[in-house]
Amino acid sequence: MAIVYLTRRERFNAAHKLKVKGWSAKKNRAVFGKCANKNFHGHNYELFVTVKGPPDPDTGFVMDAKKLSKLIKKEVLNHLDHSNLNKDVKFISKNTQPTTENLVILIWKQLAPHIKKCALHSIKLYETENIFAEYFGE
Amino acid sequence: MRIAAYRKAHFNAAHRLHNPNWSDEKNKAVFDVCNNPNYHGHNYELEVKVVGEVDPETGYLIDLKILKDIIKENIEKRFDHKNLNLDTEEFKNLNPTAENVCYVIWQILREKLADKYELTVRLYETPRNYVEYPA
Numbered sequence: 088m089a090i091v092y093l094t095r096r097e098r099f100n101a102a103h104k105l106k107v108k109g110w111s112a113k114k115n116r117a118v119f120g121k122c123a124n125k126n127f128h129g130h131n132y133e134l135f136v137t138v139k140g141p142p143d144p145d146t147g148f149v150m151d152a153k154k155l156s157k158l159i160k161k162e163v164l165n166h167l168d169h170s171n172l173n174k175d176v177k178f179i180s181k182n183t184q185p186t187t188e189n190l191v192i193l194i195w196k197q198l199a200p201h202i203k204k205c206a207l208h209s210i211k212l213y214e215t216e217n218i219f220a221e222y223f224g225e
Numbered sequence: 226m227r228i229a230a231y232r233k234a235h236f237n238a239a240h241r242l243h244n245p246n247w248s249d250e251k252n253k254a255v256f257d258v259c260n261n262p263n264y265h266g267h268n269y270e271l272e273v274k275v276v277g278e279v280d281p282e283t284g285y286l287i288d289l290k291i292l293k294d295i296i297k298e299n300i301e302k303r304f305d306h307k308n309l310n311l312d313t314e315e316f317k318n319l320n321p322t323a324e325n326v327c328y329v330i331w332q333i334l335r336e337k338l339a340d341k342y343e344l345t346v347r348l349y350e351t352p353r354n355y356v357e358y359p360a
Contacts (some may be wrong), residue, residue, distance in 0.1 A: 102239035102266040102308075102349065126308035129239040129266005131351050171263030173240075214269055215237065 088141040091109040099168035102129040103185040133213040140205030164195040187214045191222035229276045230286045236295045236305035239266040240321040270349035277342045323350040
């Protein structure tokens with residue numbers, strides 16, 4: 088049976104900074120540069136969630152893209168949009184750096200348990216147009 | 226010959242929309258998620274438009290390298306990876322809406338550019354929300 092990959096794009100805007108608590112200001116600056124600025128900065132994040140499976144013979148859907156969108160809104164965007172990723176989000180622990188890399192893993196964990204009739208394939212997150220991270224659940 | 230030259234730039238910054246003269250309830254009602262106390266952020270995209278006469282000797286309206294450096298020195302260095310509310314003089318007492326950020330950028334650049342140039346600044350707060358000054 089043909090396997091098809093279906094992707095839904097969503098967006099959210101958030102503040103963050105990168106800083107390790109146990110490190111000196113100098114070391115944080117050396118490693119994270121201006122991303123360590125104490126009062127945060129922010130991004131327009133662009134999120135791509137891809138599911139895979141055979142299109143249903145009746146509907147032709149791998150998954151109803153509207154339902155996927157609602158699920159992403161409920162489990163991910165409602166937590167992340169217009170938030171401070173260092174302070175405001177329940178599923179990002181205070182000891183986790185809100186890098187793009189860590190965010191894709193955490194977003195996967197938010198969504199995977201709710202996708203049942205097909206499989207979650209990847210989470211791709213753009214922090215800027217030139218930087219993105221991808222996670223395949225490995 | 227009159228012509229327009231454009232230079233794009235970008236900066237990433239945190240902000241929140243808040244009027245200190247209002248109650249928390251009113252701020253929330255008007256600015257909603259943009260009022261969240263711990264800030265949120267954007268990838269701001271800037272388009273600077275300069276209009277004027279082409280110099281017959283150089284063939285330039287403006288040396289775009291010079292325009293690039295003016296924007297980098299005066300806008301990007303000031304706002305990139307900053308909290309607009311906390312880290313900048315310009316928005317200590319001015320709500321950093323897209324409208325106000327755009328106007329502030331226009332004012333800063335206007336001072337740096339020769340009077341012979343017309344200047345328009347367009348600022349994208351998100352890919353779909355943008356403002357332009359002068360209107």
